[in-house]
Amino acid sequence: MGSKLQDFLESQVYPSQIWQSVIRHGKPVNDRNRSLAVLGNVFLHLHPIRLPRYATKYTYTWGMGGLSFLLFLVETVTGILLMFYYHPTASLAYGDIKSLEFDVPFGMILRNMHRWGAHAMVLAVWFHMFRVFMTGSYKKPREFNWAIGVILLTITLFMSFTGYLLPWDQLAMWAITVGTNMARAVPLLGHEGPFSNLLGLKIDNDIRFALLGGTRVGGPTLIRFYVLHCIAVPFVMSFILSIHFWRIRKDGGISGPQSARLANLNKVTQVKAAEGKKKVEGIKVEAPKAE
């Protein structure tokens, strides 16, 4: 039976135009086809085809970057599903959350996954940063990607913060009230901040007012935070995320001890870079010898 199906697949399906147009490599049973698979798949293409063995060890990477991305995807999927059941209106939002628990099939687990996933994502991002620091991976040539990473971290926190308001309960309202009260004190831009009188700022025209859509947390805040949480910030985040991923590959893939990184780079480029450096800084740098 199995072999019959296999025969059918191999004689009829795999060679067909449809199959060939989608899957461009052979069965991933040997290194060549697997490499082609990684190369030809837009998602797997985030990885190089080959990488040093230490980079596949959990104790080296802790998988925190990958987990952050996984949780980002979980948040996206559960978030989209939650949007089907939610009105960002002060009079309806709370009841919608209650209905998620009591009425909607899988509503509670959906909401739990979204909330706990968000908390876990904050942790994952923090510990991703911690690991990158502890292995010194921010060093040349990855300085810029580190900066992108720091920005992604603040965006993650902002994502979580804007989402915190949406259940529209006391916990949400007062967490956001406390959080946004800090915006009162922005120098120049907040009405209680130093020098704000120079711009003539009052409680109803400062930066906090712009964020809340009012002088205190209310219906307009809910719709603002909803739009920020569901559209604006995820858009910015995906954009910066793609830069982050792109730069990992462009900066020589996974970090590692000097020799490993150098081996990854094209030797000609390496020599040129070394010469260039020599000229500019007058420091003697040994170009690696070809193996």
Added chain:
Amino acid sequence: MRFRAFVISSMLLFVMTVLAVWVDFDREWKKYQSDFNKIEFDKTKSELENLKKSMDADADYKKLEASYKSSEDQVNSPEALVKQKDLDQKMAKLKFDVYKAERDAKFTKSTIGSLDYQISRNISNNDATASINDQKMILQAKLDEQNKAVDVVRASFDKAQKEAKDDIKQYTDLKSKFEDKNAKVELLNKKLDVIAKRPIDIQQIIIPELNNTVDRCMTCHMAANTDGFEDKKYPKVFQTHPNRELFLVKHNVKDFGCVVCHQGQGLSTKSKSAHGWVEFWEKPMFKGKQVEASCIKCHKTTDNIPADYFNKGKELVTASNCLACHKIEGQPAAVKNGPPLLQASSKLNATWMVNWVENPRHYLPRSKMPTFPLGKEEATAITAYVLSSSDPNYGIKKGVVPDPSLVGNGQRVFKAKGCNSCHAIKGVGANVGPDLGRVGSKANPTWMYNWIKNPQSYHPGTIMPNLGLTDEETLSVVSWLQTFKWDNMPQSQVDIHNVELATKGKAIMKNYNCASCHNVVGLEGAQNCPELTGEAEKDIHKFDFGYAHRDPLRGVYHTRESYIYNKIRSPGVYDDFVKGKMPRFWFTDEQTSQAYTYIMGMTGKYDDLPYKYIYKPKTVEESNEEIKKK
């Protein structure tokens, strides 16, 4: 190695997913629904069986059934069927004739219609219409002919049909009679079918007018709005709502839902949280009759509706003179229902008064006066102020001394004049006035003499009548009553001339608002305690719960309900930080619950209700008009 890790982790995820699905699927209310469906199915089935049994026992029904069956056999006999077939063919032919005639007429009519249109168009275009008019006249004549033809064929069809019907009239009559008798059985059969196929579904009532209320109570309480489940043998959750006609039909449940009256969390489909006894749900469900607190949300007065529990609470609140200190919007300010203290020093024994103020129940277990949270020192100060400030010269007669020889006579007079129909002596007798069993330690003889002679001269509002006793009778009664002393009365020293003590006493009396119930020299009463108008909606953080969390008896959750209930029952219960002023009224559990019900009606929010929910009694003119119409 990695394959094994993959297998194990995949199995883990699979188990977790199954678990999650199961936890989500296994909801409490589904079990309630299938339980109820089973109960209702069994109930209907037994009803059906009983009905069938009783019909079988009915001789008339049996007879009818037999004649119906024989008549049916007749109609279905071979000869009758052949005849029927011929008749059917004949009828079909006639029917087709009618159809043809009607069709022709219809076509002609339609053509006339199109001509009409052309005519009107030509008129508006100023074109000639004569020729079309001619055409129309011809067609009109044709239509009349055709209509006549239709009438002819229809008449012959009707006639044939009537003949056919008459032929089997006996059978059809029997049939309809039989079916009438059997209708109930059919209905029950249909109902069984419905119950068996009833889906397990959340039942909800959505009321956008009432703040988007969503009530899912009937998801479990499936029989609340169904007759037939009044019996206590059914589980409580499946019983019909008591007095359904009034509460669910007159107050249409589609408009009112459940939580409007009962409170609780209508959104919930889990038993515990639906009833609202969980954290973060401010309005737990009312227990039992306490639900009457909700009537007043729409009915501005409860005098004309059967909200007895609520009304009893209202009476209690009035009788206890709560309004002397607390304001309730729409309720008149209280009257001073305690005896005046303007001349108290001519009446009272100082030691007795200290004991009385400290706790009236020591002297009179049924005292109307509540127990204030006062210590002996404070009571002494109050006594000093009252006795030093009041007029000691009450009464016309001075210096009355009890005469021991008149004691026996006094007892007789007391009985003869019917004093014991209001006053008890040591628990024997009626309880309208105070028990006089220890009065000799309370009031001095001179005051007592003058009081009996004319009670209103001391206390204009008193209900004690002037019995018109003679001087001798009065002295006898006084002599007799003065023999009743309070044995073992706790002793204390009151220096009523101590100005400092009296000043302190005045301040205490002002603080405890004594002048709200008593006339006191130099003090005015005031409704200066928390207003109760919106008490049932008052923000929970404005209640001082003290250290209540430490004492499980006072409730771990800080709810408005527990606060109000406990405060009415034993007011000092939350006095951990601020010493409360409210006295204890010694309410029983039921009284507390009634007063609580009344207070929980104090939402102070009538105006928030949509107009259609507000109870609008008919005016006299409206009722008269209605009567006239009839």
Added chain:
Amino acid sequence: MYSFKNFLDILTTPDNVPILLLIAMIVAYTWISFHKAFDNDKRLAQGRPVWEGEPHNQEKVHTWPHLLNIEFIVSIIAMAGLTLWSTFLNAPLEDPANNSVTPNPSKAPWYFLGLQEMLVYFDPWIAGVVLPGIIVVGLIAIPYIDTNPKGNGYYSWRDRRFAIGVFLFGWFLWMALIIEGTILRGPGWNFFMPGEYWDVHKQVALVNINFSELLNIDPKTFWLARELPAIIILGLYFTITPFLVAKFNKKFYEDLGLVRYGVTIMLLLLLVGLPVKMILRLTINLKYILVTPWFNI
């Protein structure tokens, strides 16, 4: 007043559960990284390659299957964990939002509690705006001011003592503030010991005074005159210290160059200043060091 149940109640509040995870992760990952760092240090001391640089580990392997397998398995385990967490712990939902009822304590989400804790010690514009700004900028600046070419791509303590020391100081300070803000700060943002009942009525003596008052200067004095000692002290802290450090640790200064050194030393001074101010508050009840008509420090 004290009971283990009180402590457990706070720990198991649904939104505080991530803090438990956070504590566990801090312990686990600090241990892992130092375990690996010390291992590599030993290797370097013996002249051997670090663990990551061993020929066996440097060997190239194919992404498929070596990396994808482990990624897949880790994802599955993570999803299983998240599903379990979501099945048995419900996200909190309290009373409907109400502008007129302020819960006590009102807390920001846990990841911002470090900032909220800072509000105790600093003006809102410092705690809520300048400080987070400096944290973000300071983090971004790290690769540009850490010019140490060693320790790139492998765990090590010996090669990067200074960098790791400073980073961990800030990291632990931050984590400690968050954990404190979550577990030990109760109603009125008062400090409560673990297990102590969170009593809304708790009264704490407020006796904080400004630096000028510590010196017995009349608060009504013109602010510039009044704050002169504070200005001098702060000025010395931010000007003399860099010179002293540069003088006594010439190599440190020379390695970095003027600009990098300036940025580094300023960030360091701010980082040290944070706990210093906290300690001053807790020991001598210092409210503000510098009070100006526009802002206070």
